[in-house]
Amino acid sequence: MSYDPLTVNAVSTELPHPPTYWRSTHKVVSRNPLAQDIQCEWLIVGAGYTGLAAACELKRHSARSDVVVVDSHDIGFGCAGRNGGFVLSGTGRYSLPAIAKKWGVEVAVKMHGEWQSAVNALNKHIMQGNIQCDLSSGPYLKIAHNAKQANLLRLAVETNKRDFDIDANFLSPAKLASQLKIEHAYGASIQPGQSLNPLKYVDGLARLAENDGVTIHTRTPAESIERTANGWKIKTPQATINAENILLASNAYSPRQFHPMIDKRQFPVQSSIIVTAPISNSVRETTGLNKAMTMMDTRMMKYYYRTLPDGRLLFGGRGAVAGKNADSPLAKNRLIDAMTASFPSLKHIDIDYFWSGWVSVALDSMPRVVFDEKQRIGYSMGYCGSGVSFATLAGARLVQRALGEKLDTSLPLYRNALPKYPMPAMRRMGLRALYTWAHLFE
Numbered sequence: 001m002s003y004d005p006l007t008v009n010a011v012s013t014e015l016p017h018p019p020t021y022w023r024s025t026h027k028v029v030s031r032n033p034l035a036q037d038i039q040c041e042w043l044i045v046g047a048g049y050t051g052l053a054a055a056c057e058l059k060r061h062s063a064r065s066d067v068v069v070v071d072s073h074d075i076g077f078g079c080a081g082r083n084g085g086f087v088l089s090g091t092g093r094y095s096l097p098a099i100a101k102k103w104g105v106e107v108a109v110k111m112h113g114e115w116q117s118a119v120n121a122l123n124k125h126i127m128q129g130n131i132q133c134d135l136s137s138g139p140y141l142k143i144a145h146n147a148k149q150a151n152l153l154r155l156a157v158e159t160n161k162r163d164f165d166i167d168a169n170f171l172s173p174a175k176l177a178s179q180l181k182i183e184h185a186y187g188a189s190i191q192p193g194q195s196l197n198p199l200k201y202v203d204g205l206a207r208l209a210e211n212d213g214v215t216i217h218t219r220t221p222a223e224s225i226e227r228t229a230n231g232w233k234i235k236t237p238q239a240t241i242n243a244e245n246i247l248l249a250s251n252a253y254s255p256r257q258f259h260p261m262i263d264k265r266q267f268p269v270q271s272s273i274i275v276t277a278p279i280s281n282s283v284r285e286t287t288g289l290n291k292a293m294t295m296m297d298t299r300m301m302k303y304y305y306r307t308l309p310d311g312r313l314l315f316g317g318r319g320a321v322a323g324k325n326a327d328s329p330l331a332k333n334r335l336i337d338a339m340t341a342s343f344p345s346l347k348h349i350d351i352d353y354f355w356s357g358w359v360s361v362a363l364d365s366m367p368r369v370v371f372d373e374k375q376r377i378g379y380s381m382g383y384c385g386s387g388v389s390f391a392t393l394a395g396a397r398l399v400q401r402a403l404g405e406k407l408d409t410s411l412p413l414y415r416n417a418l419p420k421y422p423m424p425a426m427r428r429m430g431l432r433a434l435y436t437w438a439h440l441f442e
């Protein structure tokens, strides 16, 4: 049984946990479901990075504020507990050169500052909460899958150094080959990167929030949200919540027709991951997959891969279109084929884990942090598969906005609402066409 946000009206509390590698390394303790009616100042829907970072920020502003977080399932049941664990300086689908082209260099420089603030916010939470989430530093390689992309990468490295002071370099195919034995690669950019165990991180954020006095109820889906004279009435299976303010942090896991503020403003798209058995020391040495490192290619339908602390390789890419096919062997085999095409020495290795999750894609590839001051409701979502660091900052920015602080609206992140998809019913048809195109031409 798997969840499909476009066809179902609620995340079922009965869904099995995804069979991730992360769950084999860490157990998250369920919190009590809400069993009696309550009133609160702030209700946060979703116990992922956005929701928990927002809860921490509310408590930072006022220790006395009354903050409740509910999640349909467990802490980190959404993307937060099942992603690849890349700590990226970025969000959405725009590169810095692309932002500079569309909005100007000044906006791109500020955006880079905001992305760096997100990485800093993540590191600060980890330090403050002493969160043991296997945070590792190592090179981040962007690998060109054809000669045209290699040229574009070379230019991007120059721009990134000149305009944004990023410590990046371009590796020619020969230089890349001296560091990594990968097939079908035409060069790469290399810069410092970080990775972590995403489930341990989200669980640590939950403990940080609780230490500050936040209450978390798991297996407590917000089933309906209704406006009242003084705020909001939220129905959950066993009890009703009356809240003065609501922050929607349900991301791609937001059920169908959840709230008009977010309905049809994002497209949940599946991403899938395989994890190999531990790779032998000799293969790790000969391939160069012998240290903490994160990698991504330049395809429109990107493959992303990283080493894991116990010597495995995690390899991810696009998943099935519909939720009902999330676990299909097709999606798994596509990843195995792509992995072995890049690393032939892994041809016969066992695949120990395979799972999928929903990524929230904004129509214009740009996430948004929005709060309606009159209605006292807001959201942050649309990270397009790049939210480990940014969602941590976005939760805080959402709270700052809700508390009346002015955000820098020259940044498209904070300027307006997520645009609505014009023909929402056609989204999956369009995605299938895109996948066929990518299969034929990439």
Ligand SMILES: Cc1cc2nc3c(=O)[nH]c(=O)nc-3n(C[C@H](O)[C@H](O)[C@H](O)COP(=O)(O)OP(=O)(O)OC[C@H]3O[C@@H](n4cnc5c(N)ncnc54)[C@H](O)[C@@H]3O)c2cc1C
Residues within 6 Å of the ligand: 010, 011, 045, 046, 047, 048, 049, 050, 051, 070, 071, 072, 073, 074, 075, 076, 077, 078, 079, 080, 081, 082, 083, 084, 085, 086, 087, 088, 220, 221, 222, 223, 249, 250, 251, 252, 253, 254, 255, 271, 272, 273, 316, 356, 357, 358, 359, 380, 381, 383, 384, 385, 386, 387, 388, 389, 390, 391
């Ligand atoms: C396979 C995969 C790989 C990824 N890899 C990376 C990566 O390596 N690096 C990176 O930066 N990003 C990655 N991402 C994206 C990243 O994980 C997300 O952007 C980030 O986790 C978003 O966090 P969030 O807190 O906003 O949402 P989520 O973590 O998705 O949390 C939303 C929560 O809301 C809950 N919820 C939904 N509806 C309700 C309701 N009605 N009532 C109560 N609760 C509800 C859900 O149960 C869920 O727990 C990946 C995503 C996927 C799926």
